[in-house]
Amino acid sequence: MITAALIGNPNVGKTSLFNLLTGSNQYVGNWAGVTVDKTIGFLNESVQIVDLPGIYAMDTYSNEEKVAKNFLLNEKVDVIINIVDASNLDRNLYLTTQLREFNKPIILVLNMIDVVEKKGITIDYDKLSKMLRVQVIPIVAAKNKNIDKVKETLIEGKFLENFSTNHNHHNHSHQHHHHSHSERAVYRYIGIVLRHCLSKPHDKVKSSTEKIDKIILNKFLAYPLFALIILIIFECTFSWVGGPLQNLADDFVNNSLIPYLHSLLSFTSSWFSSLLIDGIVGGVGSIIVFLPIILTLFFCISILEDSGYMARAAFLMDIVMRKMGLSGKAFIPLIMGFGCSVPAIMSSRTLESEKDRKMTALLVPFMSCNAKLPIYALLTAALFPKNQGLVIGSLYLFGIIIAFIMGKVLRNSVFKKDEEPLVIELPEYKVPTLKNLFVHTWDKGKDFLKKAGTIIFSISVIIWFLSHFGFSGMVGIKDSFLAIIGQVLTPIFKPLGFGTWQNSVSIISGLAAKEVIVSTMSVLYGASISTIVPTIFTPLTAYAFLVFVLLYPPCISALATIKKEYGTKMMLSMMAYQIGVAWIAAFAVYRIGSLL
Incomplete structure (x- = not known):
């Protein structure tokens, strides 16, 4: 059986993708000795998907980070599904660079492509795939768009195509050393990758989220x-x-x-x-x-x-x-x-x-x-x-x-x-669908x-x-x-x-x-x-x-x-x-x- 580890930052659509891949064929428990949800689902009888906790990095400061790192180090993992917010690649790819050091095939799932297109941003998926040496699949989880491509890749084992001998050799010397490079160096590398693979409009148009936040997060208006x-x-x-x-x-x-x-x-x-x-x-x-x-x-x-x-x-x-x-x-x-x-x-x-x-x-x-x-x-x-x-x-x-x-x-x-700093994702604003509102209300x-x-x-x-x-x-x-x-x-x-x-x-x-x-x-x-x-x-x-x-x-x-x-x-x-x-x-x- 193929075991796929699903991992990504909080609020990038990880749970939505997991539910789309596994349907109701899943169960929830706790990781041994840790009060963090352990969710396992099945795409079919030959593909098992383990939904790892949402984390920003492999620094093992939190229980979630420890659980994710220990699972990737100690369990049988055939492929990592790394879901990212395509409109925030400069931040999301930090975790991706750390995941590459585990020397396992990676499917990089770019979610919220519709948001990217609205911002006038274009991504060269082939170039991104070659530079990061991972397989790239763009999706829109909220609209069930291109999920079949993810399923097909898992079922047919296509994720092995991009996992070449050169990739193995390149990563072997860096395996598991998550602090071998400074954060500054990693972000510099991410910046170089994105300059080659991503183009933004010259005249940056403010998104609707930015316009709304000008009011909602205004220092005088926010609290009233x-x-x-x-x-x-x-x-x-x-x-x-x-x-x-x-x-x-x-x-x-x-x-x-x-x-x-x-x-x-x-x-x-x-x-x-x-x-x-x-x-x-x-x-x-x-x-x-x-x-x-x-x-x-x-x-x-x-x-x-x-x-x-x-x-x-x-x-x-x-x-x-x-x-x-x-x-x-x-x-x-x-x-x-x-x-x-x-x-x-x-x-x-x-x-x-x-x-x-x-x-x-x-x-x-x-x-x-x-x-x-x-x-x-x-x-x-x-x-x-x-x-x-x-x-x-x-x-x-x-x-x-x-x-x-x-x-x-x-x-x-x-x-x-000592107090901990706040790290939180501010997602794009969206109009809630009546179906989701009624489902959430009824569930409660x-x-x-x-x-x-x-x-x-x-x-x-x-x-x-x-x-x-x-x-x-x-x-x-x-x-x-x-x-x-x-x-x-x-x-x-x-x-x-x-x-x-x-x-x-x-x-x-x-x-x-x-x-x-x-x-x-x-x-x-x-x-x-x-x-x-x-x-x-x-x-x-x-x-x-x-x-x-x-x-x-x-x-x-x-x-x-x-x-x-x-x-x-x-x-x-x-x-x-x-x-x-x-x-x-x-x-x-x-x-x-x-x-x-």
Whole structure:
């Protein structure tokens, strides 16, 4: 079997090419001993493709670089597929020159040729192939253009044609010595190659990306525009699209579905009817109605990612992140934390230094994940109807401020190390396709529905059981197991202003999944939760409750991810310090608010 190693800089279309070559015939794991994704796919029964991590060089500073270098040195590799951004050859070819030193056949795949043509640049592929002694194939991965040529080259073994005896001899003396030439010498060599193989128009026309960046990255406009974009996303999520659709869904569940089920199940036993309506439909239904809000938020985030703006946001945030002792690249996992803590914590593994990885993972849970949206939406709609967007926005901001403070504390105590420079690709701007936006949105929304159908369903049934049964069998809710558990915990939350046993139990159940807090309250208070909220909370106690929910430990899935990535000790440390931070912050909000 032929083994092809696919490698390239980040953001050059490597994943797109891998997916086009292997389709669904792939599997993902971790490299032994390293928390870096290992993805292997098959073009056919005779060609295996290993997708190596995106790297800029073979300097072995990061886990990704170590993994790539070790694989090329120690594993059976028949051919290297080096994918590059054809519009940035002067930078991308640095890695190519290092790959040549491994003395293996190389297929140099020039991606984004359409961008090159738009810029009026012409590339002499034959001359480039001869000068670099590699096979060159131009493609456009986003449009599936010329991918068949790559497949044909791999299947028919054509990559061996350019791998001559002279090539072997030339490279043998330099094999694996990645620091045998200075960076300056390598870039000088790349410059000579490109002068012979590449021609640019004399009158350089500014690309649309350059024109847009003049505004987007303007030193006066960049941050106000960033704030405006975030504000538009919140308004779209809660006021213009997601909010109205959520109201329609809520109306359907509470005013149509539940009354219909009551009449349909009127002949059954009361406990069965209660389990189905109050436990299952009440619990799961109270979460499903928030799906429109979550899908709207995911759709907006997908637009930022696919358009190329998200990388600019990381670039802009580098100065701010430095104040916390992190590089701007850490902004990406943190911003992902607004969607879900699990992928955000996992994405922290892509950061270069161990300090950045651990610090980012510890700060991600302070970013308000989408699972908390149902709780925010429920309490703010009932108690802050005219300022719902403003109050929810303040919670997101509060989480960011706490993350910033804790970042400074961690930087000056646990993580006293040198800072890493930011190296990030600013991709070309492009108009996101509706198909991709809907696919990305649905992929993320599907996880929410899966959670609703499994974890939330299970927890809703357990909560119903614990709230209807006690030591003497089926009892009223005040004598139930749940009431006993809640009463033990209530003194902890009493100083925070929301110390009822029902609220205490809801917070504990939220460790399974944050959405469960709403379904637990719905089951425990035994009424339409949106109508009963104003009788349980005042605006001040509701805000203190939301602050606690915002800051206390994330769901069990996120905790399991922390344990898997960084070990049990770090997971337990994170739980302890987050409970402490959440309690102190909620206490401060309630006490200061009471004084005011």
